[in-house]
Amino acid sequence: MHDNQDRLVGPLRCGWLAHPRRTPSAARVRAWLGTALQVPAGDLVLSRDAHCRPQLGGAQAAFDANWSHSGDHLLVVLGSDVQVGVDLEHVRPRPHALDLARRYYAPEEADWVAGLAGEGRERAFLRLWCAKEALLKAHGRGLAFGLHRLRFIDSPGGLSLVDCDPRLGRPADWQVRELSPGTGYIAAAAWRPLRRDSGPRAATGTGAAVGGVAGRGQRP
Numbered sequence: 554m555h556d557n558q559d560r561l562v563g564p565l566r567c568g569w570l571a572h573p574r575r576t577p578s579a580a581r582v583r584a585w586l587g588t589a590l591q592v593p594a595g596d597l598v599l600s601r602d603a604h605c606r607p608q609l610g611g612a613q614a615a616f617d618a619n620w621s622h623s624g625d626h627l628l629v630v631l632g633s634d635v636q637v638g639v640d641l642e643h644v645r646p647r648p649h650a651l652d653l654a655r656r657y658y659a660p661e662e663a664d665w666v667a668g669l670a671g672e673g674r675e676r677a678f679l680r681l682w683c684a685k686e687a688l689l690k691a692h693g694r695g696l697a698f699g700l701h702r703l704r705f706i707d708s709p710g711g712l713s714l715v716d717c718d719p720r721l722g723r724p725a726d727w728q729v730r731e732l733s734p735g736t737g738y739i740a741a742a743a744w745r746p747l748r749r750d751s752g753p754r755a756a757t758g759t760g761a762a763v764g765g766v767a768g769r770g771q772r773p
């Protein structure tokens with residue numbers, strides 16, 4: 554994608570924006586959402602839930618948006634009648650990829666990462682990270698929920714979700730799409746249809762954990 558270009562990914566509209574690192578994104582995101590929704594940016598009702606998950610309200614309540622910044626770029630996704638999450642990561646050396654995978658990922662995923670070497674290993678680690686964080690952001694609890702509570706396998710079509718904590722719903726509910734928005738970046742977007750009875754604004758329930766060990770969130 555070229556800087557400041559949009560594209561469609563499934564039901565989602567994605568904006569790939571050049572954005573100076575460590576700069577607040579609110580105004581830039583609001584401007585992009587305003588254009589995408591054809592609403593004056595100032596009229597958008599944007600709030601945060603208890604876990605800081607952004608939410609659109611008012612006349613745009615049927616839409617969901619999420620964004621991620623890394624390096625000097627920002628990736629925004631927007632969809633209607635879906636719960637959506639996105640994660641963007643700048644590709645840089647990750648010498649501790651295997652240690653982090655062993656500590657935070659499902660054992661089968663860490664074994665997959667361990668079976669690779671060099672850049673292939675670091676890329677696999679980061680692909681998993683993006684897919685996991687995107688889904689956990691769509692769900693709304695973010696990394697605090699636990700990266701090991703969902704499991705992906707690699708397949709010809711990219712990473713696919715094969716197992717997850719019941720509080721995340723069923724794997725089949727979710728779409729996860731790996732993205733290569735620009736040179737030196739990888740990303741993933743995750744979404745599932747909005748369940749009118751619960752939707753993004755519903756509190757996350759409780760249920761049996763995948764893998765049983767709590768509280769292993771971390772940064773790549």
Ligand SMILES: CC(C)(COP(=O)(O)OP(=O)(O)OC[C@H]1O[C@@H](n2cnc3c(N)ncnc32)[C@H](O)[C@@H]1OP(=O)(O)O)[C@@H](O)C(=O)NCCC(=O)NCCS
Nearest residue numbers: 578603604605606607620621622640690693694695696697
């Ligand atoms: C959300 C989270 C995954 C972001 O991680 P990150 O890799 O540092 O940052 P990213 O650039 O990918 O994403 C940041 C954006 O995620 C969004 N976000 C924040 N919390 C979120 C959540 N719980 N669910 C979904 N999206 C969230 C915000 O829009 C944020 O951007 P902004 O602050 O510029 O508006 C991480 O902060 C997290 O796990 N938070 C858990 C919830 C939490 O503890 N929030 C803090 C206090 S309320």
